[in-house]
Amino acid sequence: MPVSSEQSDFTVPTDDLYGYLYGSLAPEDEDRIAVVDLAEGTESSFATLRSHVDAAAGWLARYGVRTGDVVALQCPNSEAFIVAAHAVWRLGAVLTPVALLSTPETVAHQLQDSGASLFLTIAGFGDGGQEAARLAGLADDRLIQLDTSQGLKQMYAERNTPPAVSFDPSTHLAALPYSSGTTGLPKGVRLTHENLVANIAQIENVGVVTPEDTVYGILPFFHIYGLTVLANAAVRLRAQLVTSPRFQLDTFLTAHEEHGITFTFIAPPVAVALAKHPAVDGHDLSSLRGVFSGAAPLDDELARAVEQRLGIRVYQGYGLTEASPVTHTNTADSLSRGSVGRPVPGTEHKIVDPETLAEIPVPEDDALSAAGELWVRGPQVMAGYLHNDAATADALPGDGWLRTGDLAQQDRHGDVFIVDRLKELIKYKGYQVPPAELEALLLTLPDVADAAVVGAVDATSGEEIPKAFIVRQHPAEGDNRTDQEIGAAVMDAVAGRVEPYKKIREIAFISEIPRSATGKILRRELRSRL
Structure with missing residues (x-):
């Protein structure tokens, strides 16, 4: 059986986007600051x-x-x-x-x-x-x-x-963001006014941001994550939005200190910096009460390291452009920070065997379910791809379901844990190795500032093996170890904590992990270096 949101009475507002964002603007909110533009040095009321x-x-x-x-x-x-x-x-x-x-x-x-x-x-x-x-x-x-x-x-x-x-907001297109979808070249994603209004209302219903919050706007607005949660939801929620044109850690930290930022939407690379970078200690972030991570999986250990260092709550969610984007949020204090949580209001999911398309049931005990492709259904799911009926038919198999292309597991409560992209799995001697699992483990090691894992071909056997690209943490004074020594120590540390088939077989040190604007690892760029 599909897993539904605990808030099943959710009703999609019938407004168009403009009406939903501004139609309910109360007189007492009109003079409150809506947007602080750091680049222009201006601020505007609602x-x-x-x-x-x-x-x-x-x-x-x-x-x-x-x-x-x-x-x-x-x-x-x-x-x-x-x-x-x-x-x-x-x-x-x-x-x-x-x-x-x-x-x-x-x-x-x-x-x-x-x-x-x-x-x-x-x-x-x-x-x-x-x-x-x-x-x-x-x-x-x-x-x-x-x-x-x-x-x-x-x-x-x-x-x-x-x-x-x-x-008609239910059928009239509002946005055409471009996404590669589950596979292939970028395609126009047809999102209606109802799709986007529904998702803003779902975010509002989750309640992680309030009108009293000052929100930092670093996620790119051109991406559906930033467009929905910042350029749209922050306005609808009457929170104050501080906009910044690009991410630079010092600017990020200074803005949080000077503007009293209380809540920030981030991607996992920012979480890595908040957990590990020494510059964080030089700023007063006491006004910050929480961050919400999306765009890529966030590991429980990394999230808790951020919480312990800053004394805040780290939330995590899941979504994709084809769903406007938010489908799941983790707001429960008791739940692993590595879970993306449960469906947002009005949404349901199921986990499906990608080969047989049979639904994988929710487990009855405390073990996680078998891994399968995450399918979602809700009012925020796209109308289809532009000019691409074949891709639309593949992504929307019927009855309102959207195939996400992500491999996931769930616990007996229906909480979802993202494993990796289906297409990113490394096949080692017949075993499936999720790169995201190894990347999360690598980031817990003191010698690793950032990391990415891809499948490489072993020169001797011709088989695919896990290869890690690593950015070294700044060495402590007197640490004169070579890359070869660091690499050996990292491989040994990983080998002691994973199944034998998941061990990292090769390591390369690089100065920076290539990422998209929202923090996703650009594995194709790393593969070009193999």
Whole structure:
């Protein structure tokens, strides 16, 4: 039987996104600070933010943007991003957010594939935006740079009133983020207003953020994680959002100290820094009460190391772009920090044998279930992929279920433990070796600052073996051990704590683990070094 949320009475609000974010703005909240933009050195109240969104929407409407049009947005974390995105939704247009480090060719592909008729970006990116627009065949006047005198400042100054629009939130598209899905090249994920409103309401129902919180906004807004929990949910929850365009540890720590940050959404690499980096000790983080980790699995031992060092609560959740993204949260003090918890309200899951597609039952004792693919079902699940019926059919097998492509186990309470991506498993002598398990173990070792594990081909046997790429922790004074000595010690330490077939067989030391903007390990880059 599928496992359902304990809050089964959840009802999806019928509002569109703009209405859900701003329609309930109470008079007593209007003068409270909504966004503090660190890069610009500005702050705006909720009333001002709403006014800016309306003015931008009115200007875009006068410029020709209509309900159903697709608008691309490439912009760092900032108030400008929030205003532009919410203005697009105010008009019933569709937002396709663009990753900041994308090449002009990649941006052009997204512009063409999504059918974007307007490209909002910033002059600070240099000529990349113009090149992407040219490659996509957009006319010069279809690119607008938000940070110039003809951008948002002009929109605010003209104070155009946006038109009334009407559409069905349950079917009308709101966003087209691009994701590789469970496999393959990036695809446009079709998310409706109902999908995104449902997920914001689910996050609100979980209750980890309150209007009294000051939230640090470092997760990239162009990614669905940052878009939903920061650019959208923080506004809906009337929390104060402090935006930062990029992650730098010292800036991160200083901002927490100076702005009294109480809650932060992070990815596991930030947890590693909070647990291990010496710079943390030089800052007063006493205002921080909790962090919420997502985008990749977080190990119990690492999470508890952060809790013990900072005296805070570490929450963990799970989701994917195709689910808007949040499907599970772990908010129980008694539960292992390594679990992503149970389904959010209105959501259910089951674990399925990837070969037979038979459901793996919830165990009756204290042992974890067999591992299988995690399937989820709920109102936040996408409408499908854009222009890709085959991929849609594979990801959405029927009856509302979404195949996540992640290998997971569950306990007798239905709490989920993510093992790894199905496609990332290493096959050693017929055994399955999850890289994430070894990475979590490596991060507990004092000599390891960061680590990643991939499958490599053994030169002698021709078989796939686990190979670790390791960033060394800064050595203590007088520690003159060589990489070879450190590597041997690390391999011995791991071998003493795992089954024989999971032992690390090779180690390479590198200066930095390649990661995506949300902290996911870019294993393909590591494999290219084999």
